[in-house]
Amino acid sequence: MAVSEFPLPDVGEGLTEAEIVHWKVKPGDAVAVNQVLVEIETAKSLVELPSPFAGTVAELLVEEGATVEVGRPIIRVDSTAGSIELQAPGDEEAHGSITDATDPRPRHGAAPAAEAPDAAAASSEPGSGESSDEGGGAVLVGYGSKGGHASRRRRPSAAEKSAAAAVAAGSAGGAGGAAAAGAGSAGSASAPAGQSAHAAPVRPASVPAASAVPIIAKPPIRKLAKDLGVDLTTVTPTGLVGEVTRDDVIREATQASVFRNIQTPEWGEEREERIPVKGVRKAIATAMVTSAFTAPHVSVFSDVNATRTMEFVKRLKASPDFAGVRISPLLIMAKAVIWAVQRNPTVNSTWTDKEIVVHHYVNLGIAAATPRGLIVPNIKDAQNLSLLELAQALEQLTITARDGKTQPAEMSKGTVTITNLGSYGMDTGTPILNPGEVGIVALGAIKQKPWVIDGEVRPAFVTTVGASFDHRVVDGDVASRFTADIASVLEEPALLLD
Amino acid sequence: MSTTEATIQLLSPEGTIVRNAANEPYLPLIDQLSDQQLQDFHRHMVVIRRFDIEAGNLQRQGQLALWIPSLGQEGAQVGSAFGARDHDHIFPAYREHAVARIRGVDPMRIIEMLRGISHGGWDPAERGNFHLYTLVIGSQTLHATGYAMGLGLEGRIGTGDPNSDTAVMVYFGDGASSQGDVSEAMVFAASYQTPQVFFLQNNHWAISVPVERQSRTPLYLRGTGFGIPSFQIDGNDVLASYAVTRHSMDAARAGEGPRFIEALTYRMGAHTTSDDPTKYRENDELTYWSERDPVARYEAYLRARGADEAFFADVATEAEDLAADTRKRTLEIVDPPASKIFDHVYSDDHPLMREQKAWLERYEASFGGEA
């Protein structure tokens, strides 16, 4: 004997429920297979349901007049051997399918009868996902009110969620790694038994306000950024419509690789490494010592809103007159320095013990990092160059330096220098004067920072103009005015039209 | 109800042979039947009826999405099925379960269709040339006509060799007779003089629409309109069904062109298990037709001819056995794998099928070994 339940079937292609109109049997009655048990009313018609079982009626589970949804058992029958078990769709616990332990009838060709609940899951071949929703061998064909099958997406446990958030927020890899590997054992909520520890889909942490501005980048640029490991949210876009350009990505990437350490290398076995002092390194050292211990250095700094410079740079890039030439904020800074020098002439001079030689020309030095060390080539008579010529000169100087082909003549007779610390990612610094000069300006990184505009805090492109001076020649007031002049150009490039 | 003067009947509803001018050419065909063959008619009608009822019960028990009853049409189907030869080709609609079984299709194939396992899936060449069910109303008539055209092009008609000459029978209903494809099939059949019998089972209802809405003229006259010799028979008379079909198929096979038979019968059950006939037809109509039941009258005929109780008991047992076997095998049906979606969509290799099948496998696998 076994207790069998008859779930309400979908008798009309998509019906979801029916009303029990009239029971034709009562508990205790003997029933045969196909004997009419009950009359039900569906949305379409009045239907008689024949018994799937032979045996004795044990219990009527729904009363007349009640409406019951498809899939819910309506009657329980003590069925004799040879009866079948019916499972409702989505009925994983397989309740009401207690089978005759002696019935060896195979279900799905899988587990034997005694393990009917597992039979519902049966094989893992493709497609059994659907049958597992319908239960074992004898199933309701219609889907009833449950509609399609329930989602099979894996919900991360609480521990996995917090671990995922930690990983996304960039916190120490250890915590995330441990949680991910711990298969839920780390947290109080345990993952469902049998689930593998592969990470739940990680959603990025909340977007910081600074990158609330959408990143415009064409697909190929996105791929480039991905390939170079560049985070687009940190790249300063200089494209026509504010998009990130290929150059922007490469600049960010090369900065990162040159001026940011990626790895922590091992020291090696020897306790000390000895590098001979010679060549460029020796020359730099000599120059620095000469400069640092001869000229009393003083540095001043000024933060400025450089948004208009960034916009100006964008427009220059779009201009056909400047097509083919690298345009960057350094160009504007160079023009600013030349302009500021003309307003503060003593900054552009040389100290000798007897006299201060004020130069009426600007040989503008640009500090350049090369693989062999720092060099400072200069652009002769920069004051005579148009914006375009200056841009071209800067580009050429950079290329030549990078190629290691700068000639000594190009490195001598500079009158004032710019060092572009921003390209190293630094906000500012205290540069050491190039020997023979009394002023050196540091261009820092230009980044989005909060700035007060019209009484409100708003994001703006902000940079720090830093400068060091020889206090034998340049006092604080001159230093400040000079630096302020440069800053004011960065704030308003139109001043250059003066 | 739709009988006319032209209706050919050999066996009255009471089970006695009728003799008149109209049926005279056909009686000899009955005389040629052996006792065994006559008993087989009954056996097939009873067994398929029992199967049909069991299938309906299985649907009501949630084992099938749908059942399409052939109840009441056994006479038309069994008789006509025996009117064809083994090598003839049969194109059914979707209610010809008796014909299917007679031709060698395991009734479980039909069960599987209605359980959602397949759309047919048997090979006609291995199943008595009984082609798959066609659910779009009337479409099969064109396929049958095309097949018959092929026979004509091959010269497989009218040679006199009964094992080579081949004919085609196509089944359709009164509702189908309104479909354009059915008319087009008759246009082509008449034009090419195909070896083909159009067998219309007028069961008087197309779901809830009575045949009067399909036609203001007896349906057999449709064939006449296309120039096809047409006959109307009492479809509940298995002997008339047999004889007229046999005669027509022989004529078609002999190269005399197509024939059209309208078999008057009645759909005693609903259109399908989703239907409720109480909403549109009257009980007295059912009473009228149950008095003209094909099985009852034929049993009376056989008894009068001397068939004994043992025979009927044996038939009943066979029927019960098939019902029980159907039940058992239905409960054992295994769902097909999802890969079936992609198999056999094309005969030749197809990149999209490969890609999508592989994708679905990976997708299913991505849910791991969870229950």
Add this chain to the structure above:
Amino acid sequence: MSTENLALAKAINLGLQKALADDDRVLLMGEDIGPLGGVFRVTEGLHAEFGGSRVLDTPLAESGIVGTAIGLAMRGFRPVCEIQFDGFIFPGFDQITSQLAKLTSRHEGAMRFPVVIRVPYGGHIGAVEHHQESPEAYFAHTAGLRVLSPATPQDGYSMIQQAIKSDDPVMFFEPKSRYWQKGEVDRDAEPVPMHASRVVRTGTEVTVVGHGAMVSTLLQAAAIAADEGTSIEVIDLRSLSPIDYDPIVESVRKTGRLVVAQEAPGNVSVGSEIAATIAERAFYSLEAPVLRVSGFDAPFPPAKLESAYLPDADRVLEAVDRALAY
């Protein structure tokens, strides 16, 4: 191995002739294809050569033509149907989509349905309503069918034979406005795979893709663009289902820009599918979104307006300009 300069209609005619000669199970069937040789003369001479049992004039019934072709295929024939004009495919649509496309699957492989349905299609011949349609999308959308469209006489000659040899149902769309355009045909040439798409003009800045009559329009546009200093790569799709995407992806990797052109209305078209697929498969190469140049989403207009309706070289170049502006 010699080449002949043949019109597309003649090339298809020769392909049909060869198919009829090579396999006596091949049949042609359609309206007026017998003694008349078809309203476009594509079957000219075939009835005389092969007789009325191989080249059948059917009654005027498109559903009947397709449905009986199905029955003939069941009997082992290889029927090649002609639907007289694109606009008349619709009475046969049910037999094509509900039956022909599904029968192989319904039989679970027990039977094959090697039916070819030839359809002259497209505009530019000044015809009346229903004689200028481009209904390819309905069939490309239907699983179980293969859909081809030759643009050149060489392809007309070889692809019709490949279609007939295929054991699957094939819709063969013949650009009627190109029926009389001549091109080189080498009957002995190794045929290009039936579903392969092909670069027919190389370029570097923009890829343009089309099929049928559109291919010569695209070549014309490319020539104009070359004069203007823009280098366009032109791809002939040849097959609309399945579509051979590899050459298109490779081209877009090079150019970064894709324009798809078709006579058919653009809304929910073959062009839409190509745009979506290329966005997926070549996303990181795209400098601009994929642009479509199509017929407008209105019923095909009276012939006096078809030049305004149909994409021409200028409309293609307008899209090329837009793509380059990104």
